[in-house]
Amino acid sequence: MGKTIQVSDQLRVVQTEPYIWEIPPHGEMRVPGRIYGDQTTVDHLVEDVQAGKSWNALVQIVNVACLPGIQRASLAMADIHPGYGFPIGGVGAFDFDEGVISMAGIGYDINCGVRTMRTNLSRAEIEPKKEDLANALYRTVPAGLGSTGDIKLSLKEVDKVLEKGAEFAVERGYGFAEDLEYVEERGRIAGADPDTVSKKAKEREFNQVGTLGSGNHYLEVQWVEEVYAPDVADAYGLFPNQILISIHCGSRGLGHQIGTDYLKVLEAASRKYNIPIRERELVCAPITSPEGRRYLAAVNCGINCAFANRQAIAHLARRAFQDALGVRPQEIATLYEIGHNTAKVEEHDVDGHIKKLVVHRKGATRAFGPGRKELPTAYRDVGQPVLVGGTMGTCSFILHGTELAMRETFGSALHGAGRTLSRQQAKKRFWGGDVITELAGQGIVVRAHSKAGVAEEAPGAYKDVEEVVDIMHNAGIIRKVARLRPLICVKG
C-alpha cells in the first residue's frame, strides 16, 4: 500500500487500497481520480500517457475531475479504456444544483445495455438443437448495418416510444407487462420530453426499433457454468446449466442523432456559462440551465428508446425459441435489464448528507445494493443484478450490487471486458473466419452479418473479463453470483 507512480511532473497515481488507486488532485482538479484496478490496469494507463498517445484514459479521468459540481471522485471502473471526454468505464456524479450534465458522460449510444432472460431449459436439452436455434435467431432478429426492424412507426408513434419506452412495446404486443418489473426504471424513465428531440432523430428511429445494430452489439444464448452465491442465485431464479438469453444493444440511430444534435447546443452552452473544459468533447451545460434541462429530457427519450428496442428484440428472441424448440413465450422470463451509457437523477449520501445528483455512467453499470427502492421487490434484499458481458466466445457474469458500492461508487460498477486492441489492430491480427471456426471448435455457434465485425470483436482484442470482474469483486463493489458460457452468438 502507498505505492506511488509518478507519471509526469504533476500527475501521480497512488495505491490506497489493494484494488484502489488514486490520482491526488492537482491543477484544476476539484476531486481526486479513483481507479478500481490492479497493477496491470494502472501500468496500462500509465504506458499510454508516457507513449504520448493522443487519447488516453488517465488524462480523461483527470479532465472529468475538473468539471464543476463533481462529487467525491472522478471514478474509473476496472474495465477502463480511452473514450472521448470521459473514459469508457467512467463514472461522474454531479450536484444537481451546482453541477453540469456532459455529453461525453453519456455518449451516442444512449442507454446501450443488456437484458438477460432466463428459461426453464438446460444445456443438455439445447445442445442437439443449437444449429436450428441459431438459424431461427439469425433469421428473426434483424442485425447488422442497414437492417430494418419489424415495427414500422409514424412520427407520432415515435413520440410514444420516447415517452413510454418498453411500455409502448408491450402495448404493441411485444412481450409481457411482467417483463417491466425487472427492467431498470421499469422500462420507462420519467422526464422524457419528445419535444426536445429533433425530427431528424425521430426519422432515424422509424425503421430501427427492434434491430440489434453492429459493432459490439450481440444476442447470446448462454448456460450457467458456475454458481458462486446460491442464495442470491435462488432469488434471481438461476440454476446450474440453465439456459439464458442476453441481448446487448442500445438506442440505435435516435441515440446517435440526439448526441450529434446536442453537441452543438452544449458547445454553445459551455461558452455561454463560462465552463472551463479541458477537451472539446467535454461540452456540457449546468444541469438546471435551459440547455441542461432540455438535454436531460432528450437523454431520457433516448433511454426509453433503448428500453423499447430491447423489449421488442426480447420478444423476437422468444418467437425464435418457439419456432425452433416449441418453447412457449411465457416460459421465458426477464431476469434483469441494465443500461451502461446513461445519466440518471439519483439520491445518494455524500459526506452524511442526502444529495440529489446526476450520475453519469459511461460504459459503466448501475449496481444498487440491498434496500434500494428502485429495485424489484424480489431482489430488494440481495441487491440488483449486474450483468457483465465478455466479448463473444468468452464468458459473462451475473453479479449483485452491494452497500459498499452505494458508499464508494454511487452504486456503480463495470460493464464489460474493456478493449486492449484497437479495431484496426484486431482486424490485422484476427481473421473473422478463423475466429468463427475456433469458436465452433469450442461448441459455440456464431452467426454474424459481418466477418470483419467478428475480427474486431475477437476474444484476443479484449481484456480478460474474468480479471476485471475479479477486481471489482475483490474490492467488494459487486459480488459474483454466476458465470455463464456462450452457446450461440448472433452478431450484427
Added chain:
Amino acid sequence: MAYEYLDHEADVGIRASGATFEEALAEGARAMFGVMTDLNQVGRSEEVVIHCQAGDLAALFVECLNELLFQSDTRHLLFADFQVTRLTHSGAGYKLEGVARGEPLDAARHDLWTEVKAATYAGLKYEVGDGRHVLQCVLDV
C-alpha cells in the same frame, strides 16, 4: 487515397488530407464510409445535396460527416464520394453545401462492415502545413 485510420481502442480515428480544406473534407467522408463498406463496390447512381454550418472549420468537418450519416441512415444509401460545392464564411461562422454520390445499400452486392454511430469532437484537429490541409477526428462505432 488521401486518408488513413488511426489506432483508437474502442472506436476508429480518421485522418484525411488534401490540397484544400474541401478536398480534405471529401477524403474524410470517404474514410468514414470506408469503415462501413468497401467503397469499390459502391456505385454513384444517386445524388444527395447536403447543407451544414458550424462556428469553425473543424466543427464543420464533424457537422458534415454527421449530416452524411443522417442522410445515409434515413435514405438507406451508401456514399462513394462527396464534393463540396459551396463554402461561405460570415460573422456567425461557416456554411457548406455539398453533393454526396452513392447508391442504395444492398446486402447482396455490398460487403457490410461496421456501422458508424457518429463523428465526434474527440481528437478533432484541423491543421495546415506544407501545402496540405489535414482533418482528423474519432468516429464512434
